[in-house]
Amino acid sequence: MHKPDMSVEVAGIKMRNPVMTASGTFGYGAEFADYLDLESIGAMITKGLSLKPKAGNPTPRIVETPGGMLNAIGLQNVGIDAFIAEKLPYLKNVQTPVVVNLYGNTLEEYGEVASRLDGLPGVAGIEVNISCPNVKQGGIVFGTDPKAAQEVVRLVRKSTTKPMIVKLSPNVTDVVSMAIACAEAGADALSLINTLTGMAIDLDRRRPILANVTGGLSGPAIKPVALRMVWQVAKNVKLPIIGIGGIMNGRDALEFMLAGATAIQVGTASFLDPGAAQRIAREMEQYLTENGIESVSSLIGALNA
C-alpha cells in the first residue's frame, strides 16, 4: 500500500500531519531541536506570550501527581519584543508552521498582542489562551465566563487577520456554551483542553506543595476529561477542533480524532520523551498503514456512537 495521507488543514493552516506541540511544553522550538526533526511535525505552538516580559510564580512551580503533573509557572515569558527579536528568527527558518499562543493581563492587552503579531512573517496563526485571570476585574478568569470570553475573542478578531484558534479552559460547567460563545465571536478554530485546576498537599508539613497553592493538571490523568469535552464540542460546533490532553502515543492521538478533532497537541509527553511529537506522528501513520486507512482526515469524527 502507498503511504497514507497524513495532512490536515486547520483554519487555513496547512500541516503535514495533525501533530502540533502544545504551548508551554515545547519552549520556543529550539530547545527540542537536538531530540527531534522540527520539520517532521505538523505545527509548533510557542510559550504563552504577553505584551511585557512576565516573571511568573515563585517556586516550587511543578509537582508530579499520579499519572500527571501540576504546574503553576505563572505564564513566565520573554514578552513580545524579545520574542520577535530573539525567538522568531530561528523559528522562521524551520519549514513548519508556527502558531503563537498569546494572552493578556487585561482585555486591552489581548488586543495589543494580537495586533503586534498581525502581519508578522513567520507567524502562521495565533492561539488565544483565555484561561487567564482578568487583573482589572478581581482576577475572574476570562475563559470561565462566556461574556468575558466573547469580549476577548471579538477584540482579538478585530486586531488580527491571522487564523485565530481559541484555546478553551476545562474549568467550566458547560464547555459547549463556551465553545459556542467563542465561535460566534469569530474564532476560526477551537483548541481544548487547557489544564484542569488542581492542588497537592504535603501532609507532614501541612502545606500546599506549590508556592502558588493551586496549579494546572496535565498529562495522562486528564485524557478522559479532554476526550469527553472534544466530543461534546465537536457535536455542537462547526469549527475545526484541536484536541489536547494527556496524549502520549499515536493511539491516544487517533482517539481524539475519532472524537472529532482535526488535529491534536502534544504537551506533557514532550517532557518524558523530548522526541514525543515526532514519534506520535510516526505511530499514527503506522496505525493507518496497518489498518489500510488511506487518509488521516477520514477519521475525524468517525466515532461510532
Place this chain on the structure above:
Amino acid sequence: MQFKSMVISNVELSPCYFRMRMTAPQDLGTSLPGQFLMLKVTESIDPLLRRPFGLFDVGTFQAEYDETPHTYVEILYKVVGKGTRMLSALHHGDGIDLLAPLGKGFRLGEKGEEKILVGGGVGLAPLYYLAKALVAQGEKVRLFAGGRNRDDILCITEFERLGVETYVATDDGTLGEQGFVTEVLEKHLGAGQRIFACGPMPMLGAVSRMAEAHGVPCQVSLEAYMACGVGACLGCVMPGANHSDQTPDYRCVCKDGPVFDSFELKWS
C-alpha cells in the same frame, strides 16, 4: 542526546545509597563534571516524569567479549521516594532511557589555585567526576564532606585514591568532626583557592557567604524540581541576584545551571 542504556551494576553502598553504572554512547565521554542526566525509571506512567541525577563518573571499560573500550556513566543516588526506590530494584541487564549530558558543568578555573570541593550528603555525587578532572590537570584538591551521620559519607576512599585530601564532618560525630561541614571549611579558607559546592540549599548559602567574605570564587550546583530538563517548562527556575517582580531575572537550573557562580544567585 537521548539513548537507551543498559544497567551494568547497581550496588548498595550504605543504607539507602546506591551506585549505578550504565552503558553509554562514546560521545558521553566528553561530558563535563557538574552536568547531569535524566532517566525514566519505568516505561509506565507512574512515576511519570524523568528523574535528574548528577554525573558521578564517566569512563570506559573493557568487556570480556571484545577488545574495544566501552563507555559507561555512573550515578550515586539516595533512595528518597518512589522513583529512586524503583531505581534501586534494577539489575544488571535492565534497559533504561537516558537524556545526557544536560546543563552546564563546572568551569575548572585557573591552574595553580587550590581547589576546594564541598559536598553535603548526596551532593558529593557530582564532585567525584570533578575531582578526577582536576587531578588529571595536576591540581591540588581538598574535599570537605558533610552529612547527618557516617552512612551519608560516601566514597571517601575513592577520593583519597585520587590523591584528594579529605575532611569529614557529621551532625552526630559518627565520622570525622562533629558539626556542620561549613564550620570545618571556614578554618581552611584563604587566598588562592576556588570553591566547588553541591548539597542542600542552606549549606550552599552558607558556603557562598563564606566564600564572599574570604574573597574566594565559588561555584555551586543546585537541585530543583524538574519536568523537562531542557529549558522548556520553566519549572526549575531560581531567582538571579538582581531578581525582583519588576525586573524578573529567573535562571533555569536545568539549562543555565545546575552549576552557577554563587554571585549570580539571590540568596535569601
